[in-house]
Amino acid sequence: MSLKDVVIIGAGAAGSAAAFHLANNGWKVTLLEKDSSDSIKPCGGGIAAAVQDWFPFELSPAVVQIINRVEFSWCLSDNVIAQLPGSAPFWIVERKKLDQLITNKAIDAGAELLRPFQVVDLKKQAGYWQLTSKDGRELESKAVVIADGSNSVWPKVFKLGPRIQHHASTTSVKLAGKGNLLDGSARFEFGLVHHGFAWAFPVANGVNVGVGTFIGDQATNSEAILEKFLPSLGFDPHEGSRQNAQLRVWNGHHNLHGDGILAVGDAASLCDPFLAEGLRPALMSGCEAAQSIHLWLQDKTFGLGNYTNSMRTRWGNSMAWGRRIAQVFYRFPKVGYQLGIKRPTAPQRIAQILSGEMGYGDIAQRVIKRLLLKK
Known part of the structure; x- marks a missing residue:
């Protein structure tokens, strides 16, 4: 059994980003994916x-899609339109293509991809990490990156990320055709969703629609919301395939690293607690994790604490404020819409x-001051 420099559990956006940068720096990297083929992920694709x-x-x-116009509404009316500056400030990506693209670039740089490989045992022994798959295969590595998403069991095992997880409940709908949504235009609806919002993003040959709630553990009757929201977009209320998910959102500053191990992306609970943005922090954390491990492999006196510190500075400090805004905004959404969006x-x-x-x-x-004074 050959010793790997880094094994990455999960070949999504965060894991593949880490794999590319580490392989590109010459390290022996193995990327693990539990599924034998690419699965559909509940992701709007905004980034x-x-x-x-x-x-x-x-x-x-x-x-x-390149988004240059965003439309906001309250109960399907009282619209506000924001023109986004610059030539390409906000993209809609096809998540499957993005993950495949970065994974292929990692392989081109020298990384190894093993799929299917479902990790059922992970432990450190004699100074190295030992991983065992469901079918009994074994790997040994100097470092491990946990990148297997919101359903990962490993962050809790190794005390990475928040001890108490906070989730956003989402329902995603993929629709064929554009309805009345224009290319280059995204839509956010706040009034229909209790403690959350609905969104619509145009994609290549259709529209990605979602409903998300951010306070409490259960989604707010997403089917009833979709019966009103989908017709406003020019679709039949029962059209499209539904997919429900629980996303781990940012819930305070916490350790994201251990002794030769760290968590990235959704496994690290980095999703934006106000707008549910998950792709940007996933890619950011993958890149930051790679840089931290690169330095650690060169000289272990560095430790991996710089990864936790960097993510706190680059992402967590902003999310701390985003969480406070979300707690006030989603409890008093009509006031929030009037004093914030409008x-x-x-x-x-x-x-x-x-x-x-x-x-x-x-x-x-x-x-926050405006919301609290006017509620």
């Missing part, structure tokens, strides 16, 4: 175009957050 800066190859083959400066601020140019901390104190 800031700024993530391109983190990769030396083009992500454009996975991009199916303010004259709101479209510009929303555009900057969606494009990654601004974090929640830049606006949070003013927003």
Whole structure:
């Protein structure tokens, strides 16, 4: 059994990003995927175009729409329109294509992909990590990256991420055709959803629609919401295939690393607690994890704490404010819509957050103060 430098559990966006950067730096990387073929993931596909800066190859083959206009509504009326600045501030990607693209680039850089390989045992012994698959295969590695999504059991086992997890409940619908949604235009509806919102993103040959709730553990009767929301988009209320999911969202500053092990993406509970953005932090964490492990493999006196610290600075500090905004906004959504979304400066601020140019901390104190004073 040959010793690997890094084994990555999960070949999604976060895992494949880590695999590419580590393999590109010359390390012996094995990427594990439990499924024998690509599965459909409940992902709207929205992502800031700024993530391109983190990769030396083009992500454009996975991009199916460039969003330059966002429409907000309250109970299907009282519309607000935000024009997004720049040539490509916000992308819609096809998630399957994105994962495959980055995984293939990792393989081209020298990474090994094993699928199906479902890890059922993970432990450290004699200074190295030992992994065992469901069918009895074994691997040994110096470092492990946990990247197998919101259903991962390993973060809890190794005390990575929040001890108490907070979830967003989502229902995703994939629709054929565009209805009345224009190319380059995304839609967010706040009034129909209790403690959350609905969204619609155009894709290559259809529309991705979703309903998400962010306070409490159960989705708010998504079928009743879709019966109203889908016709507003020009679709039959029962059209499309449904998929339900629980997303781990950011729930406080926590350790994301251990002794030669760390968690990335949804497994690390990095999803935005206000807008459910998960792709950007997934890719960010994969890139940051690779940099941290690269330094650690060169000189283990570095430790892996710089990964936790970097994600706190680059993502967690903004999410701390995003969580506070969400707790107030979703409890008093009509006030939030009037004082937040409909303010004259709101479209510009929303555009900057969606494009990654601004974090929640830049606006949070003013927003929360307005909401609390007017509720």
